[in-house]
Amino acid sequence: MIISLHRRFIITILALSMLLQSGCGFKDIDKRIFVLSIGIDHSDNDEKPYKITLKLAVPSGSIKETGTKYTYLTKESESIASAVRLLKSHVDKEIDFGHAKVIVFGEKILDHDMNEVIDFFVRRRDIQKMSWVAVGKPSAEAVLKAEPSSEKSGSHALFNFFDQDGVESVYIVSTYLFDFYRRMSEKGYDPILPVLSSSDNKKKIVVNNSILLANNKEPLKLSPEETKLYNVMANNNEKLNLTVKRDKLLFTVSIDASKTSYKIITKPKQRPVLKMNVSMKGVIEEANQPMNPAKLSTYDKYVSKDLEKQLTELLTKLQENDADPIGFGLRYQASKLHTEKTYKEWRQIYPELSFDVHVKVSIMSTGIVE
Missing domain, CATH: 3.30.300.210 (Nutrient germinant receptor protein C, domain 3)
Structure with a gap:
């Protein structure tokens, strides 16, 4: 009898706590738009040095529809966080970073303090620390906007380069965000990043080079x-x-x-x-x-x-x-x-x-x- 009353008391408390929880943090999937990759370039503007590009997947209304459908958001700002906040006013849905698996840095941004650049990504709880990090050539924006003909709708060609489920190549270096951050702060272990090069017609992406960031020196290309x-x-x-x-x-x-x-x-x-x-x-x-x-x-x-x-x-x-x-x-x-x-x-x-x-x-x- 005592055990039964105890169970009823616990169930009652749990039920009341669920009623008191706010539902404001939850949004239906049709109210979200998913970011696949993030690009960070230098804007050549000292007041607004960061140029942020987001590649977002546009959901299809029918499974029979084919073709790649993406949309892009670009914004310059004094910080990455403020650029993301401003970009939220450019779409009618909540921007969701939960599926963002690739972060691309433009070549020019490598000349700046990379600890400051990646600070936003390691602090955000909705950005995967298992995201891949790479360098974009000629820019991160150009790489993100490249759409190879082999890219399927709802997927991302960059994912296949790094996850070993698609391409398996000894010329490709895969670097995770958590490992890149660790190497930036660790003594005796320098970060290395793959270089993504997009063609002029934006129909091909090549990954067979890498770049080293060592001891605050000029990046070393391999x-x-x-x-x-x-x-x-x-x-x-x-x-x-x-x-x-x-x-x-x-x-x-x-x-x-x-x-x-x-x-x-x-x-x-x-x-x-x-x-x-x-x-x-x-x-x-x-x-x-x-x-x-x-x-x-x-x-x-x-x-x-x-x-x-x-x-x-x-x-x-x-x-x-x-x-x-x-x-x-x-x-x-x-x-x-x-x-x-x-x-x-x-x-x-x-x-x-x-x-x-x-x-x-x-x-x-x-x-x-x-």
């Missing part, structure tokens, strides 16, 4: 090949091709499995060394000459030596530009007894660091050519 090598070292990408040329022999190896590990060795009175080991397995995908299966070990050495040289050159370039997108500095701090001087020690060590890269490529077969 070529497609350098971006591929970065993915090999940082992300253990498995689906990639390696092309080797020896005299008249030219062949390409398709890598199916890849693993990278490294350690930083510091000894008294000796130059610090970063030892990196890379192991790969694959098959020959293309060749300009017949490939002899008995010479697979020779082909292994060709690929391994070429890749060792390429990785060492990229590591040296990053070192010369004081850039660390792989997180060597973070690893060093984590492997040492942490003190206030640990990061200062790394800043002294990194310019003197030598690279010892060892690559072992195992070619399993010459393909299925008979």
Whole structure:
């Protein structure tokens, strides 16, 4: 009996609390318009430096209707928040950021304090921290307004570039908002962003470059090949091709499995060394000459030596530009007894660091050519 009264009391309290709740925060779906991506450019106006572009999906009245339907909102303001507030007066529906998965920065905005730029996005509770972050070329607005012919209504082509459900490419770097924010504030781990380039006719978007933001210096651009090598070292990408040329022999190896590990060795009175080991397995995908299966070990050495040289050159370039997108500095701090001087020690060590890269490529077969 006591238990029954207790349950009735709890049910009554819950019912009363539901009656007292306000319904003002809820809006029907037909009263909302969904943002798919957000673009931030510099407006060249010191009073209103931020130019915000929103790409919104226009709901279709019938499932039989085909074609891509979007609308765009653009506004310049002194802050991102005020621009968004002003844009709300441009549509007859509530702007919903819950589906916004891509944030694009124009190239010119990279010259400003990026901590200030992303502050709005990391504070807003309705913007996903799993959103992808990228750089737009020639501008974020141009990239957002590009509509590839393969883009379906209600979807967004940019999503397919980064979610690994569509395109799977070693030339694409995927950076999440939470990771970008972490790298901006973390010591010893620099942010890297993919570069989205739109064609002049706005019918194609290309993603095969990347850009580094390191220690408040000029952004460092990486070529497609350098971006591929970065993915090999940082992300253990498995689906990639390696092309080797020896005299008249030219062949390409398709890598199916890849693993990278490294350690930083510091000894008294000796130059610090970063030892990196890379192991790969694959098959020959293309060749300009017949490939002899008995010479697979020779082909292994060709690929391994070429890749060792390429990785060492990229590591040296990053070192010369004081850039660390792989997180060597973070690893060093984590492997040492942490003190206030640990990061200062790394800043002294990194310019003197030598690279010892060892690559072992195992070619399993010459393909299925008979």
